[in-house]
Amino acid sequence: MPTILITGGAGFIGANFVRYTAENRPEYTIRVLDALTYAGDRSNLTGVPGRVDLVHGDICDADLVNALVAESDTIVHFAAESHVDNSLDDPEPFLRTNVTGTFRLLEAVRRHDRRLHHISTDEVFGDLPLDSDARFTEQTRYDPSSPYSATKAASDLLVRAWVRSYGVRATLSNCANNYGPYQHVEKFIPRQVTNLLTGERPKLYGEGINVREWTHVDDHNAAVHLILDGGRIGETYLIGSGDERSNRQVLDLVLTLMDRPAGEYDHVGDRPGHDLRYANDSTKLRTELGWRPRYADLADGLAPTIDWYRTNGWWWTGPKEAAEARYRRQLAGR
Numbered sequence: 001m002p003t004i005l006i007t008g009g010a011g012f013i014g015a016n017f018v019r020y021t022a023e024n025r026p027e028y029t030i031r032v033l034d035a036l037t038y039a040g041d042r043s044n045l046t047g048v049p050g051r052v053d054l055v056h057g058d059i060c061d062a063d064l065v066n067a068l069v070a071e072s073d074t075i076v077h078f079a080a081e082s083h084v085d086n087s088l089d090d091p092e093p094f095l096r097t098n099v100t101g102t103f104r105l106l107e108a109v110r111r112h113d114r115r116l117h118h119i120s121t122d123e124v125f126g127d128l129p130l131d132s133d134a135r136f137t138e139q140t141r142y143d144p145s146s147p148y149s150a151t152k153a154a155s156d157l158l159v160r161a162w163v164r165s166y167g168v169r170a171t172l173s174n175c176a177n178n179y180g181p182y183q184h185v186e187k188f189i190p191r192q193v194t195n196l197l198t199g200e201r202p203k204l205y206g207e208g209i210n211v212r213e214w215t216h217v218d219d220h221n222a223a224v225h226l227i228l229d230g231g232r233i234g235e236t237y238l239i240g241s242g243d244e245r246s247n248r249q250v251l252d253l254v255l256t257l258m259d260r261p262a263g264e265y266d267h268v269g270d271r272p273g274h275d276l277r278y279a280n281d282s283t284k285l286r287t288e289l290g291w292r293p294r295y296a297d298l299a300d301g302l303a304p305t306i307d308w309y310r311t312n313g314w315w316w317t318g319p320k321e322a323a324e325a326r327y328r329r330q331l332a333g334r
């Protein structure tokens with residue numbers, strides 16, 4: 001049975017990828033490498049069918065990474081520091097994990113000639129104007145805005161360089177904003193849903209006019225498996241549902257789905273350097289590999305996501321207190 005090593009497999013998208021793989025691709029033996037930072041939790045893997053081997057360790061640990069890669073056939077690299085607001089507050093962990101960690105992994109993959117898929121973000125392209133139909137494509141120039149996106153851009157460029165210079169067998173994908181179960185409560189949708197569940201008012205940065213393209217985590221992970229199976233080595237694939245909405249529209253939808261009055265939220269100080277709009281053109285993925293989002297409409301995936309947070313308070317109560325304390329500290333430090 002081929003062994004798949006999933007870095008960051010105890011975080012939001014990684015844990016959903018583990019679950020998706022266990023349920024849909026039983027031919028794989030699954031191994032997870034995760035440092036279990038504030039964003040990763042063993043309990044995210046509870047109830048996954050079959051056996052998942054979780055190694056608690058750091059992707060910057062060259063010896064550990066080398067040993068795990070040697071025992072694997074395929075590596076999917078999710079591990080990262082992932083939150084823009086945290087990167088604005090303290091960029092250093094982002095440089096370490098996102099850049100050095102990816103470098104360590106690439107060196108091990110090169111040494112053992114293993115298949116790698118690198119997970120990245122549309123934020124590497126910077127942002128698009130609000131009043132246009134333009135979309136990012138695989139050819140869009142890199143122009144990251146935040147420390148987070150700059151380190152993800154650096155990691156993508158390392159992967160591309162290792163493909164070209166050393167013949168490493170890697171593919172890349174850049175996905176739009178994800179949502180779904182197990183997303184950390186620091187992120188926009190879970191933060192507002194859990195604010196409403198705890199009697200707090202949702203917090204909208206600035207006027208709420210910034211636009212994001214919302215893709216369900218299962219659609220993201222289905223795309224990753226299609227790329228692993230049929231993607232061309234060295235190629236990049238953009239992933240996005242096509243459902244673009246302003247943050248205000250998303251919040252209005254959350255309020256409607258939770259039977260709350262429209263406009264029940266606070267405007268708070270804007271994020272420094274706040275990217276205006278993201279939108280991916282995923283034609284290549286759709287035409288080459290036949291990908292179609294199951295949740296083409298955010299409302300279809302959001303309702304079950306809200307239900308998940310409603311019934312899993314035990315999962316988010318502790319992290320919520322810590323995240324809100326972090327937000328208060330970050331605001332005071334600006």
Ligand code: NAD
Nearest residue numbers: 008010011012013035036037039040058059079080082178
């Ligand atoms: P997350 O923050 O929820 O999870 C990250 C995981 O990586 C955690 O389990 C954490 O413990 C682990 N990790 C962090 N540093 C590590 C280290 N040094 N060694 C080993 N493990 C470490 O992130 P996420 O939202 O699940 O994002 C996963 C990946 O997808 C990231 O690469 C991110 O850039 C990318 N991405 C995210 C989105 C999104 O909307 N969330 C969209 C596109 C791409």
Ligand code: DAU
Nearest residue numbers: 082083084121122123176177186187188203204205210247
């Ligand atoms: O586009 C892909 C990216 O999407 C990923 O690479 C990142 O890892 C992921 O965190 C996400 O980045 P964003 O910065 O877009 O996501 P976030 O959930 O932090 O914010 C979404 C939008 O909502 C953004 O415009 C900021 C706004 N926002 C966020 C928070 C936390 C608010 O208005 N209020 C909030 O409280």
